[in-house]
Amino acid sequence: MLHVLGAGSLGLLWAARLAVAGVDVRVILRDAQALQHWQAAGSSVLFEHSGRRCRVPLPAQLPDSQEQPIRALILATKAYSAESALHSVAKRLMPGASVLMLQNGMGSQQAASLAYPHQQVLYASVTDGVWMPAPRHIVWAGQGTTQVGDPDANPCPQWLEQLDREVIDWHWHPQILNTLWQKLAINCAINPYTALHDCCNGEVLERAGKQMAPLIHELHSLLALHIPGYRLTELSERIHQVIEHTANNSSSMRQDVHARRRTEISYITGFTCQAARQSGLETPVLDRLHEALKTHLATLGLPTD
Numbered sequence: 001m002l003h004v005l006g007a008g009s010l011g012l013l014w015a016a017r018l019a020v021a022g023v024d025v026r027v028i029l030r031d032a033q034a035l036q037h038w039q040a041a042g043s044s045v046l047f048e049h050s051g052r053r054c055r056v057p058l059p060a061q062l063p064d065s066q067e068q069p070i071r072a073l074i075l076a077t078k079a080y081s082a083e084s085a086l087h088s089v090a091k092r093l094m095p096g097a098s099v100l101m102l103q104n105g106m107g108s109q110q111a112a113s114l115a116y117p118h119q120q121v122l123y124a125s126v127t128d129g130v131w132m133p134a135p136r137h138i139v140w141a142g143q144g145t146t147q148v149g150d151p152d153a154n155p156c157p158q159w160l161e162q163l164d165r166e167v168i169d170w171h172w173h174p175q176i177l178n179t180l181w182q183k184l185a186i187n188c189a190i191n192p193y194t195a196l197h198d199c200c201n202g203e204v205l206e207r208a209g210k211q212m213a214p215l216i217h218e219l220h221s222l223l224a225l226h227i228p229g230y231r232l233t234e235l236s237e238r239i240h241q242v243i244e245h246t247a248n249n250s251s252s253m254r255q256d257v258h259a260r261r262r263t264e265i266s267y268i269t270g271f272t273c274q275a276a277r278q279s280g281l282e283t284p285v286l287d288r289l290h291e292a293l294k295t296h297l298a299t300l301g302l303p304t305d
């Protein structure tokens, strides 16, 4: 049995795909009220993909459920909730259980590794596009891939090895931190502009104007410290490609702002500014972008962290 903690769009996308494929899966909900609503609504989700809709039954439970211990946990909360969510099920984790972290940005993954040295904490980078037009209704808008790896170079756990790639297009990545750094840089170059200008990803280059080239330069200086031999042109091409391929998407940060939710700024530009400082790098363009974003969020009455 697999457990999915976090009933946002990504958590439900994982749970629904697993359930459709016949995997025994449980969704862990935050509290009794959430469970009551879930059960009252029929313990299922509406799953929409390529114009087709189906109802997928998904049993749910509470973090302290006595049902089964947890062997494999897919942690799909927002980055800022990951630590407390993990803490809520800590007592149920079997010795050596694996925790697959699906969070955006960086920082929450390392915090989990530090706090749970006896679990296999796996890091992942996800490129699926998914959104929820209504509670318990998920629309899988863009089929992506999931890169997974163990930062401590342990082998892939058996439950994941057995997961059919037709169900979830996952790939084991021996250098998962490299993938996470690159995704972080992409998010730093795209998400803030989409939130600041309330625009889709495709408009980012126009909105960033002359800032984009020096920003990519700064991001590359940091990435090159972590990924030996990493070229500036590679990062620049990657960022331009993602902007083009996701041109009509609303970034996760813009979606958060629209929903008046806390954003993951601390795990995206915040983490990156801090990592640059720790490495003695100056990143004036990124710093200004981070500050502008904080001011914008404050103006909207949203948390700035």
Ligand code: KPL
Pocket (backbone or CB within 6 Å): 104, 186, 187, 190, 191, 201, 242, 246, 249, 250, 251, 252, 253
């Ligand atoms: O990951 C993303 C996000 O929205 O957080 C990008 C790559 C910007 C795609 O929308």
